[in-house]
Amino acid sequence: MAMTMKGEVELPADRETVWAKLNDPEVLKVCIPGCQSLEKTADNEMQAVAKVKVGPVSATFKGKVTLSDIDPPNGYRISGEGQGGIAGFAKGGARVALTSADVGTKLSYDVEAQVGGKIAQLGSRMIDGVAKKMADQFFSNFAEAVSPSATAI
Amino acid sequence: MGATGIGAAIPRKEDHRFITGKGRYVDDINRPGQAYAYFLRSPHAHAKINRIDTSAAQNAPGVVEVYTGDDIAADKVGGLICGWLIHSKDGSPMNAGPHPALAQGKVRYVGDHVAVVIADTLAQARDAAEKIEVDYEVLPAVIDLANAQSGAQIHDVAPNNVVYDWHLGDKAATDKAFASAKHVTKLQLVNNRLVPNPMEPRAAVGEYEEGTDSLVLYTTSQNPHVARLVLSAFIGLAPEHKFRVIAPDVGGGFGSKIFIYAEETICVWAARKIRRPVKWNCDRTEAFLCDAHGRDHVTHAELATDAEGKITGLRVSTKANLGAYLSTFASSVPTYLYVPLLSGQYNIPAIYGEVMALYTNTAPVDAYRGAGRPEATFVIERIVEMAARELNMDPAEFRRKNFVTQFPHQTPVIMCYDTGDYDASLKKAQEIHDIAGFASRKAKSESQGKLRGLGYSAYIEACGIAPSAAVGSLGAGVGLWESAEVRVNPIGTVEILTGSHSHGQGHETTFAQLVSDRLGIPIDNVSIVHGDTDKVQMGMGTYGSRSGAVGMSAIFKALDKIEVKAKKVAAHVLEASEGDIEFKDGKFAVKGTDKNADWGTIALQAYIAHKFNGQELEPGLKESAFWDPTNFTFPAGVHICELEVDPATGSTTIEKWTAVDDFGNLINPMIVEGQVHGGIAQGVGQALLEGAIYNEDGQLITASFMDYCMPRAHDVPSYQVGMTTTPCPSNPLGIKGCGEAGAIASPPAVINALTNALGHENLQMPATPERVWKAAQGARLRMAAE
Numbered sequence: 001m002a003m004t005m006k007g008e009v010e011l012p013a014d015r016e017t018v019w020a021k022l023n024d025p026e027v028l029k030v031c032i033p034g035c036q037s038l039e040k041t042a043d044n045e046m047q048a049v050a051k052v053k054v055g056p057v058s059a060t061f062k063g064k065v066t067l068s069d070i071d072p073p074n075g076y077r078i079s080g081e082g083q084g085g086i087a088g089f090a091k092g093g094a095r096v097a098l099t100s101a102d103v104g105t106k107l108s109y110d111v112e113a114q115v116g117g118k119i120a121q122l123g124s125r126m127i128d129g130v131a132k133k134m135a136d137q138f139f140s141n142f143a144e145a146v147s148p149s150a151t152a153i
Numbered sequence: 154m155g156a157t158g159i160g161a162a163i164p165r166k167e168d169h170r171f172i173t174g175k176g177r178y179v180d181d182i183n184r185p186g187q188a189y190a191y192f193l194r195s196p197h198a199h200a201k202i203n204r205i206d207t208s209a210a211q212n213a214p215g216v217v218e219v220y221t222g223d224d225i226a227a228d229k230v231g232g233l234i235c236g237w238l239i240h241s242k243d244g245s246p247m248n249a250g251p252h253p254a255l256a257q258g259k260v261r262y263v264g265d266h267v268a269v270v271i272a273d274t275l276a277q278a279r280d281a282a283e284k285i286e287v288d289y290e291v292l293p294a295v296i297d298l299a300n301a302q303s304g305a306q307i308h309d310v311a312p313n314n315v316v317y318d319w320h321l322g323d324k325a326a327t328d329k330a331f332a333s334a335k336h337v338t339k340l341q342l343v344n345n346r347l348v349p350n351p352m353e354p355r356a357a358v359g360e361y362e363e364g365t366d367s368l369v370l371y372t373t374s375q376n377p378h379v380a381r382l383v384l385s386a387f388i389g390l391a392p393e394h395k396f397r398v399i400a401p402d403v404g405g406g407f408g409s410k411i412f413i414y415a416e417e418t419i420c421v422w423a424a425r426k427i428r429r430p431v432k433w434n435c436d437r438t439e440a441f442l443c444d445a446h447g448r449d450h451v452t453h454a455e456l457a458t459d460a461e462g463k464i465t466g467l468r469v470s471t472k473a474n475l476g477a478y479l480s481t482f483a484s485s486v487p488t489y490l491y492v493p494l495l496s497g498q499y500n501i502p503a504i505y506g507e508v509m510a511l512y513t514n515t516a517p518v519d520a521y522r523g524a525g526r527p528e529a530t531f532v533i534e535r536i537v538e539m540a541a542r543e544l545n546m547d548p549a550e551f552r553r554k555n556f557v558t559q560f561p562h563q564t565p566v567i568m569c570y571d572t573g574d575y576d577a578s579l580k581k582a583q584e585i586h587d588i589a590g591f592a593s594r595k596a597k598s599e600s601q602g603k604l605r606g607l608g609y610s611a612y613i614e615a616c617g618i619a620p621s622a623a624v625g626s627l628g629a630g631v632g633l634w635e636s637a638e639v640r641v642n643p644i645g646t647v648e649i650l651t652g653s654h655s656h657g658q659g660h661e662t663t664f665a666q667l668v669s670d671r672l673g674i675p676i677d678n679v680s681i682v683h684g685d686t687d688k689v690q691m692g693m694g695t696y697g698s699r700s701g702a703v704g705m706s707a708i709f710k711a712l713d714k715i716e717v718k719a720k721k722v723a724a725h726v727l728e729a730s731e732g733d734i735e736f737k738d739g740k741f742a743v744k745g746t747d748k749n750a751d752w753g754t755i756a757l758q759a760y761i762a763h764k765f766n767g768q769e770l771e772p773g774l775k776e777s778a779f780w781d782p783t784n785f786t787f788p789a790g791v792h793i794c795e796l797e798v799d800p801a802t803g804s805t806t807i808e809k810w811t812a813v814d815d816f817g818n819l820i821n822p823m824i825v826e827g828q829v830h831g832g833i834a835q836g837v838g839q840a841l842l843e844g845a846i847y848n849e850d851g852q853l854i855t856a857s858f859m860d861y862c863m864p865r866a867h868d869v870p871s872y873q874v875g876m877t878t879t880p881c882p883s884n885p886l887g888i889k890g891c892g893e894a895g896a897i898a899s900p901p902a903v904i905n906a907l908t909n910a911l912g913h914e915n916l917q918m919p920a921t922p923e924r925v926w927k928a929a930q931g932a933r934l935r936m937a938a939e
Contacts, residue, residue, distance in 0.1 A: 074239075083286075084193075085282070085283035085284075086193065086279065086282055086283055088196040089196050089197075095318065114850060115852075116196040116197060116263065116850060116852050117194075117196025117263065118196075118438065120196075120263075120848075120852035120853075120854060120856075121263075121438055121441070121853055121854065121856030121857065121861070122438065122856065122857050124852070124854040124860065125850075125859070125860060141507070
């Protein structure tokens with residue numbers, strides 16, 4: 001079930017700050033909806049556990065998250081593949097680009113994701129909506145995390 | 154005809170049990186100490202399995218065993234088979250890839266069986282399945298027929314994913330007909346893939362009886378004896394005399410429960426391994442993923458006509474999707490159940506059909522209500538309608554002009570039609586439908602901004618499947634006779650043991666009607682025993698509208714023997730000569746006298762055996778028979794669909810439906826009408842609503858009733874059903890069969906009506922509101938301009 005999504009958000013912080021936070025597993029862990037753990041396992045590689053609900057299917061995905069095409073502080077590609085047990089699998093990636101903007105930094109993203117198994121069979125009509133909602137949640141969390149008023153994490 | 158005899162429209166005996174919740178289905182069967190099976194299924198359409206780690210699952214709470222393909226290989230469990238051998242044009246046998254009950258090294262469709270967990274409870278089995286780690290190496294998936302030959306190879310034995318490239322008919326003669334044709338009509342069509350969706354999902358309980366070293370399998374089967382034969386002789390689980398298969402009440406099948414699947418194979422195999430009964434019950438999503446699907450053809454057809462509007466030739470080229478593995482009878486459906494029916498009700502001198510069957514990374518495709526015949530009917534009835542329109546002829550008149558009128562009629566594609574009166578059905582259907590009033594109904598619709606269309610379908614099918622030697626010569630691995638045993642009890646009640654299987658057809662009523670009629674006894678004194686290989690010796694089961702024509706003919710033949718024997722007993726009881734005994738209305742009488750004895754007396758005397766010498770005449774009253782038909786039967790008829798389209802929304806409303814069928818003689822007209830109703834609803838579902846969709850990765854995105862649209866009561870009209878009758882000459886009851894007719898006849902009637910309403914032919918099934926809306930925009934503009 002291939003799904004693509006594009007968007008951009010403006011973040012109230014300079015590019016270096018945004019870049020640093022984008023590379024901080026602790027920040028990502030707090031920002032990713034349903035993320036239960038995110039641990040750095042190697043340079044540019046993390047192990048993640050996230051709980052996701054799509055329509056009637058609720059699953060805990062476990063998998064590897066990899067950063068590539070790293071170009072500080074302009075952007076990277078983040079990709080992952082998770083197994084959700086009998087709920088199926090999810091895999092995908094996002095190209096993230098940072099540019100300076102009036103208010104701080106403009107982050108644009110271009111996501112491509114695929115799901116399979118039960119989550120595709122039962123949730124296919126909801127996938128786009130769920131993905132959009134998760135992206136919105138992530139960026140609203142992330143905006144909060146990078147804003148100057150944020151308490152240090 | 155008695156009140157409960159042949160021709161009586163009596164309510165079904167079995168319905169009280171079903172509607173009061175007293176049916177006994179496989180899921181109602183629970184054996185002491187049973188464990189539960191849960192299948193881990195592939196989430197990928199096509200992948201290599203590098204490694205399966207079951208250790209965490211093995212140690213999970215309640216788990217008895219976890220098995221993978223390695224375990225069944227180690228136990229030498231045979232693969233699932235396809236029982237009909239098709240040869241390609243070049244004479245080579247079809248490329249049948251191995252079909253293990255649990256995947257070995259590779260998965261080939263989403264839902265393919267990767268491992269089974271057997272645990273004390275179903276919840277424990279499911280939880281443990283979560284702990285199985287499978288390392289998949291995902292391969293490109295082949296989904297579309299269009300790309301199947303160029304896509305990744307699914308089976309080593311099948312280059313370009315070709316199962317076979319088969320043909321039937323005289324190509325040269327057909328090409329010649331086209332070369333001299335006055336007009337050629339061309340049609341490109343898709344016969345959409347369907348999910349069978351019987352009300353009761355599949356289920357199995359396997360059991361091992363250690364004391365006798367024998368197996369018992371309770372299964373949702375349309376043919377328990379065939380299941381036992383395959384599980385014994387091919388899969389090799391136990392010899393037949395140590396293997397009992399029981400198919401109790403079964404809640405619908407539509408073909409999907411003919412086949413022998415991985416799940417029941419594993420349940421009964423595992424029961425022996427773990428020395429405990431093993432139960433599996435399919436959930437609805439699993440049914441969507443793994444029940445054999447139906448149809449899925451892409452076809453190009455051409456019809457040649459001469460200057461007088463006579464059909465001179467038909468040329469058809471089809472690609473058939475058989476899915477990832479060959480299911481039990483998959484190979485026969487797009488070949489011998491398809492091309493031989495392309496002649497329809499028409500006198501067509503030359504026909505050539507070629508079929509390329511292909512593997513794809515989708516669920517196996519096999520027989521589904523009609524099996525091949527709906528696909529054939531869709532081709533011929535769409536192209537005939539189109540030809541009539543292109544030739545500016547009335548579609549009914551064009552059909553009439555080309556009807557077969559002389560019988561027997563040998564078509565150029567195997568079938569020999571024995572009897573029929575196609576014009577009578579067409580005439581009657583037109584009368585019932587009030588064809589004359591269509592113009593004013595159409596004008597009324599148009600005044601309300603709606604489009605109205607009318608479509609015919611003059612279908613024929615080959616049922617009463619089938620003469621054993623004939624199907625054997627075409628590649629069938631089995632004979633398609635049927636068996637019956639009539640057991641008369643000492644008090645005169647009767648048990649009929651039949652190899653047919655009832656899963657919605659009402660055999661407990663219709664078969665009892667035959668016996669009641671023949672023996673003159675109340676219908677309540679007859680019970681029908683089926684679905685248990687320990688009770689019924691052998692049988693071929695129910696599909697292909699065969700149980701009336703073949704199953705009841707076997708009963709009829711056994712009743713003949715019963716009558717002969719009972720007359721012998723009566724001769725002794727009445728002290729007359731055997732030749733003077735007459736049997737009528739349940740009474741044995743001595744010709745020309747008032748001496749008589751009733752049925753019950755003779756039955757009792759047969760067992761008491763006081764009135765005759767037991768050495769000269771065997772005591773008892775029990776006879777059996779096998780009936781092997783001499784020909785297929787050919788039910789045929791005319792359906793007319795009239796519908797209205799709202800061009801603003803694309804919604805289609807079926808306003809009127811007339812069905813006139815010739816099923817030969819009817820046993821119970823009410824049951825027959827019910828079969829017609831259900832069949833039409835299924836065909837309307839295919840035409841307007843249903844379609845199994847795999848996305849480009851091979852994920853089935855219509856895997857629940859949220860996304861797969863079944864017809865509901867408001868989608869179908871009140872049907873007007875009529876009958877014409879030409880009794881079938883090839884069986885003693887004159888029955889042709891009625892189980893599939895509605896599903897065969899209806900899709901082209903709907904699409905012919907829709908294309909008539911829309912004014913153009915470019916519309917594929919399912920004609921969803923979106924497709925109809927798009928197709929209606931041209932018509933809408935025309936209406937606005939007028």
